[in-house]
Amino acid sequence: MPARSDIVFSVLSRKLARLAPLDAADLAALSSLPFQIEAAPRFRQLIREGDTPDRCCLLLKGFAARHKVATDGARQIVSFHIPGDLLDIQHLLLAQADHSVEAITAAKVAWIPKTQLLRLAWQRTMIGRALWRDCLIDASIFREWVLNVGRRDAKARIAHMLCEFAVRCDAAGVGNRENFELPMTQTQIADATGLTAVHVNRTLKALDEDGAILRVRNHFVIQDWGRLCRIGGFDAAYLHAAA
Amino acid sequence: MPARSDIVFSVLSRKLARLAPLDAADLAALSSLPFQIEAAPRFRQLIREGDTPDRCCLLLKGFAARHKVATDGARQIVSFHIPGDLLDIQHLLLAQADHSVEAITAAKVAWIPKTQLLRLAWQRTMIGRALWRDCLIDASIFREWVLNVGRRDAKARIAHMLCEFAVRCDAAGVGNRENFELPMTQTQIADATGLTAVHVNRTLKALDEDGAILRVRNHFVIQDWGRLCRIGGFDAAYLHAAA
DNA sequence: CGACAACTTGACGGGCGTCAACCGGAGTGG
DNA sequence: CCACTCCGGTTGACGCCCGTCAAGTTGTCG
Numbered sequence: 111m112p113a114r115s116d117i118v119f120s121v122l123s124r125k126l127a128r129l130a131p132l133d134a135a136d137l138a139a140l141s142s143l144p145f146q147i148e149a150a151p152r153f154r155q156l157i158r159e160g161d162t163p164d165r166c167c168l169l170l171k172g173f174a175a176r177h178k179v180a181t182d183g184a185r186q187i188v189s190f191h192i193p194g195d196l197l198d199i200q201h202l203l204l205a206q207a208d209h210s211v212e213a214i215t216a217a218k219v220a221w222i223p224k225t226q227l228l229r230l231a232w233q234r235t236m237i238g239r240a241l242w243r244d245c246l247i248d249a250s251i252f253r254e255w256v257l258n259v260g261r262r263d264a265k266a267r268i269a270h271m272l273c274e275f276a277v278r279c280d281a282a283g284v285g286n287r288e289n290f291e292l293p294m295t296q297t298q299i300a301d302a303t304g305l306t307a308v309h310v311n312r313t314l315k316a317l318d319e320d321g322a323i324l325r326v327r328n329h330f331v332i333q334d335w336g337r338l339c340r341i342g343g344f345d346a347a348y349l350h351a352a353a
Numbered sequence: 354m355p356a357r358s359d360i361v362f363s364v365l366s367r368k369l370a371r372l373a374p375l376d377a378a379d380l381a382a383l384s385s386l387p388f389q390i391e392a393a394p395r396f397r398q399l400i401r402e403g404d405t406p407d408r409c410c411l412l413l414k415g416f417a418a419r420h421k422v423a424t425d426g427a428r429q430i431v432s433f434h435i436p437g438d439l440l441d442i443q444h445l446l447l448a449q450a451d452h453s454v455e456a457i458t459a460a461k462v463a464w465i466p467k468t469q470l471l472r473l474a475w476q477r478t479m480i481g482r483a484l485w486r487d488c489l490i491d492a493s494i495f496r497e498w499v500l501n502v503g504r505r506d507a508k509a510r511i512a513h514m515l516c517e518f519a520v521r522c523d524a525a526g527v528g529n530r531e532n533f534e535l536p537m538t539q540t541q542i543a544d545a546t547g548l549t550a551v552h553v554n555r556t557l558k559a560l561d562e563d564g565a566i567l568r569v570r571n572h573f574v575i576q577d578w579g580r581l582c583r584i585g586g587f588d589a590a591y592l593h594a595a596a
Numbered sequence: 597c598g599a600c601a602a603c604t605t606g607a608c609g610g611g612c613g614t615c616a617a618c619c620g621g622a623g624t625g626g
Numbered sequence: 627c628c629a630c631t632c633c634g635g636t637t638g639a640c641g642c643c644c645g646t647c648a649a650g651t652t653g654t655c656g
Contacts, residue, residue, distance in 0.1 A: 160590075178496060181586035184504040188496045200493070203486045208493050208591040235475055242485050243446045245492060250443070250451050252495035253421060253431045259503040260547030261427040264644070295602065304503030309644055311604060327603085327653080343424035348451040507612070538634065552612055554636060571634090 118145045118220045121170050125194040128281070129240035129247075136234050143227065145220040150213040157198050157211040165221045167197040172217025173293040177301065178209045187302035189251060190214075190275060190294065194282050199245055202228050215293045247350050254348045259304040262343065264313045267303040269322065269342030276332060277346050288332045295328075317341070361388050361463045364413050368437040371524075372483035372490075379477050386470065388463040393456040400441050400454040408464045410440040415460025416536040420544065421452045430545035432494060433457075433518060433537065437525050442488055445471050458536045490593050497591045502547040505586065507556045510546040512565065512585030519575060520589050531575045538571075560584070 119141045126132060126140070147170070150156060156167055156174065174191040188209060191197055197211050202224055213219075231238035251274070258270050272292075280287040296314070297307040305313070317323045322338045324331040332338055339345075362384045369375060369383070390413070393399060399410055399417065417434040431452060434440055440454050445467055456462075474481035494517070501513050515535075523530040539557070540550040548556070560566045565581040567574040575581055582588075 176496075178500045180500060180504050180509075181588075186500040186504045188499045200489045203482065204489055204493070204593050206590065206593070208593070209496060232478055232481070238475070238481070239446065242488070245485070245488055246443045246447050249488060249492035249495055250447070252492055252499060253419075253452060256431045256495060256498045256502060257421045257423060257429040259499060261423050261429045266423075297602080306645055307603085308605090308646080312644090315604085345424075347449065350447050350449070350451070539636095540634075549613055550635085551614080551637090555612090558636085 117170055118168065121194050122168055126237060126240040129243045130236045132236050136236050139230050139234050139237065143222055143230070145222045147218065147220050150217045150219055152213055152216050154213045155210060156213060156219060157207050159207050159210045161207045162205050163198060163201050163207065164224050166199060166201065166224055166227050167211070168220045168222060169193055169195045169197055170218040170220055172213055172215040174211055174217060175214050175294070175298060176209050176211045185301045186304065187298060188255065190302065192279055192282050192284050196244060199241060214298060250348045250350060264305055264309055265316060266342050267305065268299060268310065268313050269317060269338050270344050271299065271303055272323070272332065273339055273342050273344035277349060288335060290330060292328050292330045360413055361411065364437050365411055369480065369483040372486045373479045375479050379479050382473050382477050382480065386465055386473070388465045390461065390463050393460045393462055395456055395459050397456045398453060399456060399462060400450050402450050402453045404450045405448050406441060406444050406450065407467050409442060409444065409467055409470050410454070411463045411465060412436055412438045412440055413461040413463055415456055415458045417454055417460060418457050418537070418541065419452050419454045428544045429547065430541060431498065433545065435522055435525050435527050439487060442484060457541060493591050493593060507548055507552055508559060509585050510548065511542065511553065511556050512560060512581050513587050514542065514546055515566065515575065516582055516585050516587035520592060531578060533573060535571055535573045
């Protein structure tokens with residue numbers, strides 16, 4: 111059990127080591143990063159669209175979602191985040207937030223000064239490489255989501271979303287691929303898939319009746335991984351083995 | 354009029370200079386990059402999903418689109434590209450292509466060795482910054498597209514796509530914001546917006562009747578920029594003033 | 597035990613997909 | 627110069643997936 115002050119280093123180094131090979135000097139540099147820990151209750155807005163943040167948010171515990179809102183008020187979640195994720199790494203080089211981020215469960219985050227992280231990115235090539243690579247994988251996931259909401263029907267969309275979430279949790283060592291708690295509500299699934307909460311409910315029921323998943327309230331068991339993948343047209347290649 | 358061998362430098366430096374401040378040494382480094390020019394006819398696949406390219410593709414002339422295909426064969430275009438765009442900058446750090454890129458008009462491209470470009474990114478901080486920033490803006494556009502296909506109706510989706518394309522062409526100095534040739538077919542617009550070609554046709558007609566645009570075959574004039582933006586819920590902030 | 601959020605279910609309607617036919621321009625070959 | 631072909635655009639009829647509205651249920655937390 112790491113001491114409280116070591117949690118940030120442990121989470122961040124594990125994340126970045128999956129993205130690029132880090133040596134002892136890289137790790138030392140990471141461990142010297144200043145940070146500030148914050149406990150965020152559910153629904154806390156961590157980043158607001160239009161903000162010009164000067165620090166970067168690392169998710170230590172709990173789950174978060176990034177979302178945009180259309181002019182008519184409709185909400186679109188563009189990604190879900192799990193412990194270890196950097197929630198707004200894009201602000202290292204973009205001044206203004208083009209979307210909001212909020213905790214979807216009670217969460218713990220660490221705030222790291224933007225300038226410090228950016229300095230490391232240029233001084234330590236492999237840290238820079240890991241951070242840049244993280245952005246690229248992020249972008250790849252967004253592309254897959256464009257396909258998901260653009261060209262799949264409701265059942266496939268939700269199946270795909272569940273597969274992605276399961277694989278990412280698995281890779282990050284958060285829970286198990288075939289048996290995990292879904293941290294989001296059906297309304298949030300709807301906002302992520304471009305559907306309505308009512309239709310999500312009907313579709314989850316259908317996936318249950320198909321034998322692909324098993325639900326007891328928001329506890330999900332993926333009963334037939336292969337079938338769920340087939341329904342969702344899921345192929346993990348776009349995650350580039352690291353998200 | 355630059356000599357043929359200078360076109361690449363001129364296009365690339367203009368693009369990167371919009372993304373980060375470059376000094377004389379940066380420009381010199383760019384001008385020393387090796388490359389290979391290729392004329393690509395319409396529909397030429399420049400990058401194929403699953404490839405592991407060792408070079409990077411700079412679009413010099415013409416237009417291109419990136420797309421993914423679902424398991425049922427449905428096609429989803431995830432972005433359009435205009436002269437100056439780096440078409441597969443993500444392959445600098447990701448081994449395998451997770452999507453395809455094809456020329457949608459006759460085009461001219463330059464292939465730049467991946468290792469050379471990557472070397473510059475680490476040696477010349479501002480070049481690295483520009484390249485990374487380009488990736489981040491790409492990702493921001495993908496997020497907006499997720500919102501577009503997920504939460505807007507057909508009319509707003511197409512209006513938004515037209516606005517984005519016009520603004521980007523304008524910023525890159527390719528054509529004029531209010532009067533330009535659309536290089537893509539209605540089928541391609543459909544693949545980009547998650548609609549069908551038939552419905553795109555009906556919706557373009559409706560936009561024409563609204564007085565927002567004016568069409569004569571595939572020549573488009575944006576007749577009422579403000580109205581088109583309002584219909585599409587378009588706000589250029591997500592382009593971060595550089596795409 | 598009341599209040600509230602989240603889930604559930606049914607009825608109904610509309611936006612968009614599907615299918616099918618036709619048109620019109622550009623390229624091609626005789 | 628004119629048929630022929632092909633791609634892309636255009637239009638109409640019809641139907642379904644999913645949205646909307648509304649009511650009810652369940653679990654949770656004070």
